[in-house]
Amino acid sequence: MSIFRYIFRTAASNPIEARFNVITRYHCLIYFVVFLSKIPAIWHILNLMILNPPITYTCGGGGGGTDRLRLVSKEECPCTSPTWDRSVFSETVQTKFGLICDRKKEISLSETCAYGGMLVGAFLFGLLSDRFGRLIMFSISFVLTGIAGVAVSQSPNMKAFYAFRFFEGLGAGGTIVTSFVLLIEYTGMKYRETVTAVYHLPVNLSHLLLAGVSYGLRNAFDFQLAVSVPMFLFGFAVFFLNESPLWLLTRKYKSRTVKAMQSIAKFNKKPDTAISGDIDAYYYSTQGAQQEKIQLYHIFKYRRHTLNLFIMAYMYLVCGMGYYGVSQYISKMSGKIHVNIAISAILVMPGTLLSVYLLNKIGRKPFLFSTNLLAGAFMLITVIVPSNCDPTWPRVLFACISNCFFFMSFIVVFLYGVELFPTQIRNSALGVLSVLSRAGMMIAPQINILNPIVAGYVFAVLALLGSLLVICLPETKNKELPSTLKDQERR
Template sequence: MAKGKNLKLHNPIEKHFNVITPYHYYFFFLIFLSKLPIFWHVLNLIFLTPPMKYYCEGGCPYCPYLSWDRSVFSETMQTKFNLVCDKTWLVSFSNSISYVGTLIGSLLFGFLSDKFGRLNSFTISCLILAISGCLVSVMPMEGLFIFMRCIEGIGVGGAIVTAYVLCIEFCGVRHRESVTALFHIPINISHMTLAGISYLLRHCDDFQLALSVPVFFFVAMKWLVMESPKWLMDNDRVEEAAIVMEKISKFNRLSSETIKEEIEAYHATQGQKRRTKVKFWQIFNHKKLTLNLGCMSVIYFVCGMGYYGVSQYIGRMSGDIHANVAISGALLLPGTITAFFLLKILNRRTFLMGTTFLSGLFMIIVICIPYHMGWFRVVIACICNCFFFMSFIIVFLYGVELFPTTIRNSVLGFLSVLSRVGQIVAPPINSLPETAAGGIFGAMAIIGSILCYPLPETKDIELPSSLEDSKSLPRKRTSTLEENYNAVEMK
């Protein structure tokens, strides 16, 4: 049959990655395992700076007879540095500064990984996180403690964005949704087990060390797995991309005789214009891409503020803090499993719009429930957080599908910055009365759902390699994955 003018030659790397192989199980296992200690550091502020009661007989500002209630925690940031009276603001400030570091890390390593590779950036992020995380526990003054928490956040932000893009670029269209959902299961486990670690280690320094030491193992990922071949090919490093694919084939005990020729042929057909490296700022030369970036920026902000804000909100609600956090993490797991199936059925825009709207609705319900119905309020807040988490699952996937390879991590880094800004404002919001804080979280989520409407649909479409690919994304889903592949096979 004659070659159709509008049919696109399939990326051979994505074509090969449409089959999950033994190497994929090995690769994903290591990446997913790294998520446990990395996300412990995302939420460790819940137990480093929990609500603490104290008694002072001498009066401010010196409180010579200060007595802390250590019935739950033997040492926290507040007790370690005597953060009372005019120093209480340092508690929420330290939490926000930690998220500032995460913001910097997301943006910095987003750009670095587009320039120097996904794997290099991931291992450097882990090294920064491991060292700074350990140093946090030995900082002698609150200023140094806060500074080191910022460095710790830089490592967290870099590790999150680089690991996710690395995973997505190691799977084809068929498995992109499944990998995205499964990527978040270790995060759920991390959320639940964090409460258990804190329950066993009530001293903040012991707790922090227990979270940080395991990260050193993942610095060795540089020598345990391989760089993204898609990133290598799209950066004109065709020979290296072919070598990686050949090594993967050898690991899987499969033939690799034609893979190099396939990659070279595909690369040659793209043309000089398609291979030209675009810059992040070139997005703003195109109205459609600017709109996409603007809407996604607000949605990322809402997801960051909502998920991390409501997680802190739940930790401060009445009841046992360890039980509340563990229940919150446990209820996220059904949401992740549900997302796994819904991603196969629903379009990206429909899924994201629905989860953000429902998270806002349930948060508004929480603030309408009387305070004396404590457990019921906690459960509804956990359901709200579950929908916020589902929004996070889809928004990460949606964001990487909207923009081309050469700026994908840069865009994800930029969007993650907006997510981190949301995290930064979450602690000050939670310092407000519960009703006011819940109202802000709920209203912003509903606004985010409205901004999903202008976005294009990316379900069952290969990751774009150029700005032209990104601009041509349809408003509606026009064909299924199988129809796309059957069309190409008929060429």
């Protein structure tokens, strides 16, 4: 997948890279728009917790006389006339479409459709953003998610719900890819570690606000409509922001590159009269440059790279599965759902801030090892504590701490993947790894269908195994990025 091409290019002669090593007023505008856009975008990834919250029903007895007034035990199957407990939510996917007994599995199938859409969307919008530009695809992906989100809120049946959820996921996958690429291409190498970590703070804020919005809107479909409307606002980004100058430069749109950089300089109130000459010099110096064509499968000729690829593939899978899976797991635990979601979000925030500090202080290897070990350990504690214990908050707290460490793993694993693979195949490797992360998100709802104890053990064991595999990876902090396949092999 070519969405990451040139993102981490470090040629000293690149005039865009040199100018973006300083944070300017325009950078603050870009960061504000991208960070703000993450809030409604993440709502569309986590919204199944509200569309399909824990909700119980009782079933009216048949027959006549006094038997008509009899209520059988809760959750009894089969049941043709369920009476739902609407004390928390007035309407959900289960209540609207009667998803009980054998039809319960349709809930997880709808989430798999959404994550499947995200997988396709990441590929599709990655390719389209390389062809047509980051900014235009950024705007289109948000509009598509908004349209599909509104359609989900109006779904007449489950078949329509599946289809609309797929397109909602398709757009959401595009928002993740395009927003991150835009952010990174506007950030110089000096600040990319910090910006990459801080980029996840809006995800935490979105998670927290999810609890507040859903608390105010107890009809899940009204909630879905409310979180879809803000998506359309970011469709206007294409009209007031500049296209990524780095993308314009690599596409050899010289005049548009100069115009974009001059527009940025004007916004910063610091005219840049040298940019045109610098870009001309860059084009002249790179004319006729040839690069050896290396394909991803060439990596299997090298033992070190092959091992790195398989381990990172597993880590991406577990991170996608772990964070989104445990988030859903927490929403289904005993206690008040809105409180559980809020606690989970609040505890993840310090983890994100800590990641900003740790990424600059300790190595990637001990960071990833520790976060996976602790995520697995706290998930094991969650499972060991009886589900019927009173009070229930310690169990919820342990699961939330586990989720925090899963999220911290998510932050470091992407940067680690970038640094492990050489420039020749870094783009392709990251494409494969991103797909596996989405695959993990697709698998997570299927795990949560299982008995809660079994599901908890699955998340715990996968994380603990990941911590052991990390031991086999090389350290990359403060080391020059490998340029060729042979560089890492010689280390």
